[in-house]
Amino acid sequence: MGLENIKHVVLILSGKGGVGKSSVTLQLALSLTRQGHxxxxxxxxxxxPSIPRLLNLEDKKVTQAPGGWLPVKVHDARDAGDEDKPARGSLHALSLAFLLPSRSSAVIWRGPKKTAMIRQFVSDVLWPPNTDYLLIDTPPGTSDEHIAIVEELHKLAADVQPVTASNGNGLALEIDSRPKLSGAVVVTTPQAIATADVRKELNFCVKTQxxxxxxxxxxxxxxxxxxxEISNVFSKGGGQIMASEANVPFLGSVPIDTGFGALVEGAKDVSNTANDAPVTNGHDSEESSELVERYGKCGLYPIFADFATTIDQKIQNSSVP
Structure with missing residues (x-):
């Protein structure tokens, strides 16, 4: 079973293309790892697929191992106290782009082949042990990919039986080892043309539980x-109004930040002040070149750190019996 090491699965959805699902997925992932997950x-x-480009890992390939595919490593975990740097979790990624012969290779598949690929992603990927969160970046709409991933996750949760373990006092406890589809984060932009399509995505969530x-x-x-300073170039508040009318939580708004664009293009410093940290034998330079470290200086990081904290609290609270 490919998701046996996953504790919680979160879908990133939107009914509209071009609203920034992939950038939201990446920033939530980076924020969660910076919080130790x-x-x-x-x-x-x-x-x-956009994730390999955002990670600047387009040249990486998936490794075949006994039992399945190994996802591409973005960065390792780090324990608290290591070299006087804060603890962080690991980050790994998998995309069909890592399996294609070149960046420009087109994927021209009908529904059944897409469904088969999704099933293989669910069953044949060897995620690292103790992976806390799997964020699934989805295409826009409610197409074959969405139906297939939700069906597979629901089926997987229903098929896996709880594991019996001892609590150390002679009492047997049942531990739910199922990878939990904890929910979805829905992304929109403020404009009415976007929120109209995203409402359909919310309806999809209701119908698929x-x-x-x-x-x-x-x-x-x-x-x-x-x-x-933030200037409202487009309309304002459409996402909050939509969430209120649909009676779902509103996490918050995210402005356009040119610093994030520079970050994914490989900029070493996206803060307004120069990085004056000393460089010793190139170590600090290498450390700061990691995306997760550079993201900490991005203007959007505090916003997504709050999102990540809120999402984690919601999921942990829902997991309490």
Whole structure:
């Protein structure tokens, strides 16, 4: 079973293309790892995968191992106290792009082949032990990929039986070893043309029994790179209004930040001040070149850190019997 090492599965959904699902997925993953969680990203946007590009790992390939595929490592975990740096979790990713011969290879598949690929992603990927969260980046809409992943996750949860263990006092406890589909984060932009389609995605969640952890309104204004002031270039508040009318949680709004764009393009420092940390034998330079470390200086990090904390608390509270 490919997801036996996963504790919680979270879908990143939207009914509209171009609203920033992949960037939201990546930033939630980075924020969760900075909070100490081990995270995996599964990109099931089969015809238009974006995660490898955002991670700057387009040249990486999946490794075949006995029993399945090994996902691509983005960064390792780090314990508290290691070299006086804060603890962090590990991050791994898998995408169909890691299996294609080149970046420009087109995927021209009908529904049955897409469904078969999703099933293989669920059953044949060897995620690292003790992976706390698997974030699944989905394509827009409610297509074959969405139906297949939800069906497989529900089926998997129903098929796996609890494991019996001792609590150390002679009492047997049943531990639920099922990878839990904890819910979905739904992404929209403020405009009515986007929220109209995202409402359909919320309806999809209701019909497929996927809890909605919250709505994120992306591209809500423009963050000035000089002073940090946010200007509402587009309409404002559409995502919050939609969430209120649908009676689902609203996590918050995210402005457009040119610093994040520079970050995924490989910029070493996206803060307004120069990094004056000393470099010793190139070690600090190598450490700061990691995406997870550079993201800590991004203007969007505090916003997504709050999102990650809220989502984690919701999931942990729902897991308490």
């Amino acid at each position: 081990n995270v995996g990203i599964l990109d099931i946007d089969l015809t238009g 996927v809890p909605v952890l919250g709505v994120i309104e992306n591209m809500a204004g423009y963050m000035c790179p000089c002073c940090g």
